[in-house]
Amino acid sequence: MSFRKWISERINQDRTIFLIYLLLIAIPMLRPIGLPLPIEEPTRKAYELLEKVPKGGVIVLVSDEGFPSWAELGPGEIAVYRHAFRKVRQDGCKVIMLTCYEIAGMILGERxxxxxxxxxxxxxxxxxxxxxxxxxxxxxxxxxxxxKSIAPVDKFGTPTKDIPMLKNINSIDDYDFLYACTYTAMDVYIRQWGEKALAKGVPIVINMLSGTVPLAMPYYRAGTLTAYLNSVVAGAGYELLIGQPGMGAALMDAQSTAHILAIALIIFVQGLFILRLMGGRR
Amino acid sequence: MSFDWGTAAEMALVLMAWSLLYRDNVFYRVAENLTIGWFMAMSLVIGLDLLRTRVYNPLFIEGRWLSPLIIVTILGLFYLLRLYRETRWLARWPISLMAGVASAVAVKGVIYAQIIRLVTMKSWAVGGLETINNIIIAVFTFTGLCYFIFTKEHRGVLGYLAGFGRYALMICFGWTAGTYLMSLISMSVGHMQTLMQVPGIYVSAVAMIILIIGIIYDIKVKPKI
Incomplete structure (x- = not known):
């Protein structure tokens, strides 16, 4: 029996790849490698924009993420929440939280x-x-x-007209910072907020999956999206910026090793394919 | 410090879901049904709470019968008329209204933020790689649009442009698919962190024992059945 035949009969390729993958992401958790953690320019910009919110300014936090995306968006979401509430303590800012995509967003926002x-x-x-x-x-x-027309009551049933903080807050004229965390299309926020926010000079920051970042780039260049957080990479960077390293920083080593495996597998499979073509076998 | 049963249960469900990577099994199916059931229950509870605070209280407690809310409520109830053949057509009203409003709201925002702003941005030639990026965006957008011109046959100049646009679209789709794969990797990495800490590590140990028993069963016992 040839080695190749023995391999194909005895070893399930899918299971082997899954096993290697799980080991590669588990090892850095037990023994961190300490790969360098770069802070991307949009992440730094998002931090600075929130830091620049004036005293008594209003920060709007929209949590539209879903359960499957929590591992990726969670670190950034937690870091932004921590930063926003630090602004509440330091500068008397006000925070408005809401969810409009699906119920999971509200649960994760509270998390x-x-x-x-x-x-x-x-x-x-x-x-x-x-x-x-x-x-x-x-x-x-x-x-x-x-x-107030779309939120006549808060989460607990209190009429928003009776909430002291919301007495003079009702529209873009009153907001100073718009933030959304989404695991679906980010252009929805751009088209509904972009024009008015740009006119008033209110920054828009979106925490998104790395899969949707390419779609956000044209808006970022055009200025309708002021800054964005690129999933767990940005989450880890933001944690460092606020001086509270958390789950994001710890995840980066594992993510890097997993990405190295993905690239290695792509090169391996493509290389094998090219070798077969060169050998005349298809 | 007390044992964190909540995290342990969460991690047990994660590992039960991941067990599908080995093969279909009862643990996976239990996790799948539990997750769907829990989410449906949660959605129902929050949905009912929304109805209480946003519909029942204003209408029946505060007595605001003459507010626009009553129209919305009636239209919402029309959805339920789908259940009867004779009144099924009325359920189209709220659906039509929702579709119309959603389209109108979207189109209104698209014109400025997604068209005018993008084609009038001032930073086209900012120097270096940025300029190259901007040129790529412009060329890919233009040729991509050419690909979707169906009122004229793709021949001559239009044929070349549409052909290039096709490659531009394929590059974008490939890039998007690749980044989504990376997103999925990130999701599992997040869970792995909790699995490697107490109490997740205990759950992992139990799962490992069950997996080994499963593998031994598959090798030694199953082939004989």
Missing amino acids: ALSYVDLTGLKYGEDWVQLGYIPGYEAVLAAMMTDL
Whole structure:
């Protein structure tokens, strides 16, 4: 029996690749390699924009991620939440949280909030959770002109007109920072926020999956998207910027080794294919 | 410090889902059904809560019968009329309204943010690699659009442009597919971190024992059955 035949009969290729992959991402967790962690320019820009929100400014955090994307978007989401609430403490900023894509976003937004130290902050005066508002794109459009019309009550059923913090906050004229975390199309936020935010000089920052970053690049160049967070890479960078290294930094080694495996497999398979072509076998 | 049963259960479900990588099995099916069931239950609870706070309370507690809310509520109830053959046509009303509103809202935003702003951006020639990038964007956009011209046969200049546009589209699709693969890798990496810490590491150890038993069973027992 030839070696090749023995391999193909005895070893399941899929299982072998999965096993190697799991080992490669498990090892750096147990013994960190310490690969360099670059902070991308858009990540730094997002941090600086949030840092520049004036005293008493209003920060809008839209959590539209889903459960499958949490591992990738979570580090960035937690870091932004921590930074936003640090601004609440330091500069008296106000935070508005809402979800408009699917219910999972609200649950995960609250999960991100659980990483934030809220002691001393008062609900309704420093921050407010509007919960899940069905309607997605229509909600994103309406919140630019009349927030209270789409959110007559907050997550807990309190009428928004009775919430002290929201007395003078209702439209893009009152916002100072727009942030969204999404695991679907990011252009929805651009087309509903872009024009008005650009006119008022309000920055738009979107935390997105690395798969959607290429789609965001034209908007970033055109200035309708002020900055973006490129999944866990940006999450890790943002953690360093706020001085609170967390899950993102720890994930980077494992992610890098997994990417190296993916590239090695692509080169291996393509190389094998080319060798077969050269040998005249298809 | 007490044992974190919540994380342990979460990690057990993750490993049960991953067990499909070995082969289809009862653990995977339990995890699949539990996840779907839990999410449906959660959606139902939050959906009912939304109806209570946004519909029931304003209409029945506050008595705001003469507000636009009543129109929306009635239209929402029209969805349920699909259940009866005689009234099924009425369910098209809210669907049509939703589709119309969604299209109108989207188109309104598209014109400025996704068309005008992109073609009028001032930073076309900023120097170095940026300029090359901008030229690539312009060429790919133009030739990609040429590919979708179906009112004229793709011959001559248009044929060359459409042919190039086809390659431009394939490059973009390939890039997007590749980055999505990287996204999927990131998702599993996130779970692996929790699996390598207490209590996930205990769950991993139990899963490893079950996997070894499964492999031995497959090699020694199953072929004889």
